[in-house]
Amino acid sequence: MTPGWITTTLLDNETPGGWAVARSRDGFLHDTNGPLFPREWLKRQDLSVFAEHGIGHLDGEPVYLLELDSAGEVPGCSWQGLRGFMLQGDHTLYKVLGYAAQIGTWAREHRFCGSCGQAMVQVPRERAMYCQACDLRSYPRISPSMIVLVTRGDEILLARSPRFVTGVYSTLAGFAEPGESAEDCLIREVREEVQVEVKNIQYMGSQCWPFPHSMMLGFHAEYAGGDIVPQADEIEDAQWFNIHDLPPLPASRSIARYLIDLYLARRLGHAEPVLPG
Numbered sequence: 001m002t003p004g005w006i007t008t009t010l011l012d013n014e015t016p017g018g019w020a021v022a023r024s025r026d027g028f029l030h031d032t033n034g035p036l037f038p039r040e041w042l043k044r045q046d047l048s049v050f051a052e053h054g055i056g057h058l059d060g061e062p063v064y065l066l067e068l069d070s071a072g073e074v075p076g077c078s079w080q081g082l083r084g085f086m087l088q089g090d091h092t093l094y095k096v097l098g099y100a101a102q103i104g105t106w107a108r109e110h111r112f113c114g115s116c117g118q119a120m121v122q123v124p125r126e127r128a129m130y131c132q133a134c135d136l137r138s139y140p141r142i143s144p145s146m147i148v149l150v151t152r153g154d155e156i157l158l159a160r161s162p163r164f165v166t167g168v169y170s171t172l173a174g175f176a177e178p179g180e181s182a183e184d185c186l187i188r189e190v191r192e193e194v195q196v197e198v199k200n201i202q203y204m205g206s207q208c209w210p211f212p213h214s215m216m217l218g219f220h221a222e223y224a225g226g227d228i229v230p231q232a233d234e235i236e237d238a239q240w241f242n243i244h245d246l247p248p249l250p251a252s253r254s255i256a257r258y259l260i261d262l263y264l265a266r267r268l269g270h271a272e273p274v275l276p277g
C-alpha cells in the first residue's frame with residue numbers, strides 16, 4: 001500500500017468497493033466522519049448521480065467521485081463548499097476534494113466537442129475527452145495565475161477586492177493572458193491593479209487553487225516606482241503596510257498568506273513557513 005493521495009488516470013466503474021465523495025452545486029456531502037463514504041453505501045442513497053469518475057487512491061484504496069444533478073437529502077449528512085474544506089480539516093482530504101471538483105467540472109463541461117458539437121468519449125487510460133468526428137482531444141483546464149507580494153523594506157503592498165471578507169487585505173493576483181510569460185503577467189497585473197512598477201522578481205512556489213481551476217505561481221517583487229492608484233471596480237483599497245502593523249490577512253493555507261508570512265519570517269529572522277501544496 002502506498003500511503004497518502006495519488007491521482008489515477010482512470011478506474012473501472014464496474015469494479016465495486018472503495019471510497020466515494022459526492023458533489024453537487026452545494027458542495028461536498030459530509031457527516032461527522034468527513035466527506036469520504038463507503039462507495040457502495042453512498043450509491044444506495046437516494047441521490048441523482050449524473051456521472052461517476054474514478055479519481056485516485058487514498059492510502060491504497062480507490063476513490064470515486066459521484067457527480068450529482070442536485071443536492072439530495074442523506075440522513076445525518078450535510079453539504080459544504082470546497083472553500084470550507086480548504087479553511088479547516090485534513091489537508092489531504094481537501095486535496096482529494098479539490099481534484100474531484102476539477103475533474104467533475106471539466107468532465108461536465110466537455111461532454112460535447114467545442115469544435116464540431118458532437119458527443120465526446122473518454123480516452124482509455126488517459127484523463128482526456130475525445131471527439132471521433134474531428135480528432136480533437138480536451139484535457140482538464142488549468143489557468144495559470146500570478147500572485148505577488150510587492151515589498152519596500154519594512155513595508156508590503158496589500159490590497160482588497162470588493163469580493164473579500166470585510167477588512168482583509170491580500171497580495172495582488174491575476175490570470176496569465178495568451179502571449180505572456182509569468183513575469184510579463186506579473187508586471188502587467190501590478191500596473192493594472194495599483195499602477196506601481198516592480199523589479200527583482202523572485203519565484204517562491206506554487207499552489208493548486210481549484211476555484212475553479214487556477215494554478216497559482218507565487219512571487220516576491222521589490223517596489224521600483226510609482227504611487228498607488230487602485231484600479232476602479234477591481235481594487236477597493238490598496239496600501240503600504242508596515243510589517244509590524246498589518247491588517248487582517250488571508251486564510252493561513254493560501255499561497256497569499258504564505259508569501260506574506262515568508263517575507264515576515266525572512267525580515268524578522270524567524271523560522272520560515274511551509275507552503276501547503
Ligand SMILES: NC(=O)c1ccc[n+]([C@@H]2O[C@H](COP(=O)([O-])OP(=O)(O)OC[C@H]3O[C@@H](n4cnc5c(N)ncnc54)[C@H](O)[C@@H]3O)[C@@H](O)[C@H]2O)c1
Pocket residue numbers: 143145147170172173174175176189207209211212214216250254255256257
Ligand atoms: N490561493 C491564493 O492565495 C489566492 C489569492 C488571491 C487570488 N487567488 C486566485 O487567483 C486567481 C486570479 O486572481 P484575480 O481574481 O485577482 O484575477 P484577475 O485580476 O485576473 O481578475 C479577475 C477577472 O479575470 C477574468 N477571468 C476569470 N477567469 C479567467 C481565466 N481563467 N483567464 C483569464 N481571465 C479570467 C474575469 O474577468 C475576472 O473578473 C483567482 O482564481 C483567485 O481566486 C488565489
Ligand SMILES: [Mg+2]
Pocket residue numbers: 172173174193
Ligand atoms: Mg486580480
Ligand SMILES: [Zn+2]
Pocket residue numbers: 113114115116117118131132133134135136
Ligand atoms: Zn469535434
